[in-house]
Every structure is written in C-alpha cells, then in structure tokens.
Amino acid sequence: xxxxxxxxxxxxxLTPQSIAFGIAKQAQLEGAEVLLTSFGRPMSLxxxxxxxxxxxxxxxxxDVSNAAHFTALHDEVKKRWGRLDGIVHAIGYAxxxxxxxxxxxxxxxxxxxxxxxxxxxxxxLSAALAPLMDxxxxxxxxxxxxxxxxxxxxxxxxxxxxxxxxxxRYLARDLGAKKIRVNALAAGPLATIAAKGIPGFKHLENKWxxxxxxxxxxxxxxxxxxxxxxxxxxxxxxxxxxxGETVHVDxxxxxxxxxxxxxxxxxxxxxxxxxxxx
Numbered sequence: 001x002x003x004x005x006x007x008x009x010x011x012x013x014l015t016p017q018s019i020a021f022g023i024a025k026q027a028q029l030e031g032a033e034v035l036l037t038s039f040g041r042p043m044s045l046x047x048x049x050x051x052x053x054x055x056x057x058x059x060x061x062x063d064v065s066n067a068a069h070f071t072a073l074h075d076e077v078k079k080r081w082g083r084l085d086g087i088v089h090a091i092g093y094a095x096x097x098x099x100x101x102x103x104x105x106x107x108x109x110x111x112x113x114x115x116x117x118x119x120x121x122x123x124x125l126s127a128a129l130a131p132l133m134d135x136x137x138x139x140x141x142x143x144x145x146x147x148x149x150x151x152x153x154x155x156x157x158x159x160x161x162x163x164x165x166x167x168x169r170y171l172a173r174d175l176g177a178k179k180i181r182v183n184a185l186a187a188g189p190l191a192t193i194a195a196k197g198i199p200g201f202k203h204l205e206n207k208w209x210x211x212x213x214x215x216x217x218x219x220x221x222x223x224x225x226x227x228x229x230x231x232x233x234x235x236x237x238x239x240x241x242x243x244g245e246t247v248h249v250d251x252x253x254x255x256x257x258x259x260x261x262x263x264x265x266x267x268x269x270x271x272x273x274x275x276x277x278x
Contacts, residue, residue: 009073205218
C-alpha cells in the first residue's frame, strides 16, 4: 500500500463531498493513519463525516486564526504519535465582500482575514508541525490555478491563492534541509460546500467541461477520486524529490488557451472571407 505506516494530519473536512474527505478516505485505503481537524460550529459536521471513514479518525481542534491552537495541536499530535509524516492543508475562506466582483471596494479588514486563513495558515501549520517530521515528510495544500490569471468573481480569494503558491515555494526552500517536501495540488472545480460559496461557480463549471481536453466533470466521482489519488501520491515516497511544485489535476484545462472551435464555424468563416474577398 502506498501510504502504509504513514501518519497524516488532514484539515478541511466538512462533508463527504469535501476534497479533504476524499483524500482522507483514499489515504486510509492506502494504509495511512489519519487525524482530522476542525473547530467551532463546523466541528459537528466534521465529526459526522469522520464517522463515515474506517477506522473513524479523531477530530482535533484547530482554529487557524488562533495562534494558541497551533501549539496545542503540536502537543496533541506529539503525545499521540510522537511523529508526523504528512499534512494536508485544505483551508480557505474569504468574507462575502471579498468575492463576487467587489475587488475594488473590499476593505483591508476583509482582505487581511482572507489572507490569514487562506494563505498564512499554511506557513503557521507547517512551522508548528515540522518539528514532528524529523524523518522528513510531505506537506500539500489545495490550490485553484490562480498564480498567473485573474478569474471572474474570485477576486481576493484569487490573490490569496496566488500568494499560497508563492508560500509553497518559500516553505519548500526553508524545509528542504529537513527532507520535508511542500507542494500544491491545483484541482479543477469540484462540487463541494466550499464551491457553493464562490459566486458564479456554475458558469466556471460549465466552461471547464467545454475547454478541458480530458472532459472534466465537477460532479463526477472519477474527478474527485483523481484528486484524492494524486494527493496520496504526493504524500507518499514516490515523489521523494519533488518540492515547490504545483501539480494540476484539472483535465488539462490550464494548458489550453481557449475553448475548442467548432469546425463548422471555421468553414463558415472561410466562406464569409471568400465572399468578402471576391
């Protein structure tokens, strides 16, 4: 099994549709021991989802806006396991006024909250738990390919995701000497609770399915499973010398400049040009 004997901490599980849930489920199938994190009102959702995993993992408290929680998390993982082999950072949030076409009017307070939770939390989590990875390990975070492009309505979350990818590179630099790899996984749009909070998600989902050469389907089990399996591969020893990287699991959308052109449209353009020329 790919992750036999590995001890993993996985954040971001809310419902069984969560990307992080799929990763946790696949990691267990590959032989890993898993702990989850949650806090506050979402804790009951995470605990309910945890009961659908086998064996049922414990859920530890982690509010990434509370510095004391990182210290407590380190101590609890150390007490339980003594070491850690991998971390899945699947945390992101932006206030309503930081999304939906409000980029130019978003106040700093909302930007700061989005950045702390969506980006700085990766550094904080890595710094807190890296001392437990004394034999090396793997840290992965979930990206939405925003490092080079601006997306409709995604606004400050897009900026935070771009910063997250930069954070991955700097963490890879600083943790490499400890044999800790840090990578991002850029998944295509998937139908999750988090996706419902993105204005215009349906438009993005439809566009993706038309443009991706491997026919991405945000609601298809095989797409969810592909993300989970790739995550497990990155958490395993198979990618022993891959770090600072963004791995795309998006049907190839990121590599295609525009939607495919209907051949009938091309032919009609040729005829129209011929008529104009004559």
